[in-house]
Amino acid sequence: EPEVTQTPSHQVTQMGQEVILRCVPISNHLYFYWYRQILGQKVEFLVSFYNNEISEKSEIFDDQFSVERPDGSNFTLKIRSTKLEDSAMYFCASGTSGSWQYFGPGTRLTVL
Amino acid sequence: KNEVEQSPQNLTAQEGEFITINCSYSVGISALHWLQQHPGGGIVSLFMLSSGKKKHGRLIATINIQEKHSSLHITASHPRDSAVYICAVEKASYGKLTFGQGTILTVHP
Numbered sequence: 001e002p003e004v005t006q007t008p009s010h011q012v013t014q015m016g017q018e019v020i021l022r023c024v025p026i027s028n029h030l031y032f033y034w035y036r037q038i039l040g041q042k043v044e045f046l047v048s049f050y051n052n053e054i055s056e057k058s059e060i061f062d063d064q065f066s067v068e069r070p071d072g073s074n075f076t077l078k079i080r081s082t083k084l085e086d087s088a089m090y091f092c093a094s095g096t097s098g099s100w101q102y103f104g105p106g107t108r109l110t111v112l
Numbered sequence: 113k114n115e116v117e118q119s120p121q122n123l124t125a126q127e128g129e130f131i132t133i134n135c136s137y138s139v140g141i142s143a144l145h146w147l148q149q150h151p152g153g154g155i156v157s158l159f160m161l162s163s164g165k166k167k168h169g170r171l172i173a174t175i176n177i178q179e180k181h182s183s184l185h186i187t188a189s190h191p192r193d194s195a196v197y198i199c200a201v202e203k204a205s206y207g208k209l210t211f212g213q214g215t216i217l218t219v220h221p
Contacts, residue, residue, distance in 0.1 A: 031206045043155070043198065045208040056208055089153055095206060100145060103155040 002026045004104035006092050012110045016081050021107045023075045023092030032075045033093040033101060034067065036060070043091070049075065082111045115139050116212035118199050124218045131186040133215045135199030138180065142205045146173050146184050149196040149214065158184075158197075189219045 005024045013019050025032055034046040047057045047067055054067065066078045075094075079086055089108050093101040119134045137144070146159040159166050159173040161182065166173050170189075175182040186193055196216050200209040 033208065035209075037153075042213045043200075043209075043211040045210065048206075048208050050206070058208075091155060097206075100157040100160040101209065102157065103147075105152075105154045108153070 002102075004092055004094055004102050006090075006104035006107050008107060009105065010108045010110070012112065013082055015084060015111055019079050019082055019109065021077045021079075021090050021092075021109070023077070023094075023104055024073055025075055025092065025094030026096075026102055027073070029094035029096045029099075029102070031055075031095045031101075032067075032069065033095075034077045035091045035093065035103075036088040037091065037106075038085075038088045046077070046090075079109075082109075084111050087111045113138070114212070115210050116199055116201055118197075118212040118215050120215060121213065122216045122218075124220065125189050127190055127219055127221050129189050129219075131189050131193075131217065131219075133184045133197050133199075133217070135182045135184070135212055136180060137182075137199075137201050139201065139203055139210075141201045141203055142207070143202045144175055144182050145200045145202065145209060146182075147198045147200060149198060151195075155198070160202075186217075191219045191221050194218050 007022045032049040037043045047061045048055045064080045089106045091106045092104040095101040116137045143162045148156045161175045170187045172185040196214040198214045199212040
């Protein structure tokens with residue numbers, strides 16, 4: 001069965017550093033999402049992406065965050081200057097017409 | 113106030129018991145999702161519902177749109193069902209999911 005993949009599985013970074021989280025969605029999917037889950041809390045929406053542009057973003061997704069689909073297969077989330085409170089599990093998801101969202105395994109980001 | 117509320121927050125059962133997890137929401141939706149999150153963190157979609165009832169194996173999901181309520185049932189529960197079960201709503205087709213806080217299910221042998 002096709003699956004969403006994410007790399008790396010765990011990223012440790014220093015506060016203020018830039019990080020790029022990578023996702024490969026399922027190949028025929030058209031809708032792409034990033035969510036995050038701070039330890040012990042519920043999953044929160046960050047951003048959705050369709051037709052090569054952001055379709056919706058949350059209050060969390062401020063100027064420090066950006067997304068790209070650079071080559072038709074990868075979908076990346078960049079955090080320009082990480083803060084301690086960015087430490088969380090970041091999930092990529094993809095979907096298509098009539099289907100539910102398929103989630104990747106997540107990237108655990110630890111900001112020190 | 114949370115748009116999606118689940119109950120109970122924690123649920124402990126003995127193997128073989130029938131389990132029900134409830135979800136109430138306060139907004140108009142295009143679909144409601146039930147998902148499972150294992151201790152390692154991965155999230156798996158179980159059901160997507162816009163009306164009625166769906167069944168997959170020992171899992172049954174129902175939704176009442178008028179009452180803004182959904183239930184997830186597990187028949188003949190097994191220790192491998194132990195996980196966090198999450199209800200999420202989709203307000204617009206292909207839109208973001210808004211998640212409940214999850215129900216931690218533990219099934220003892």
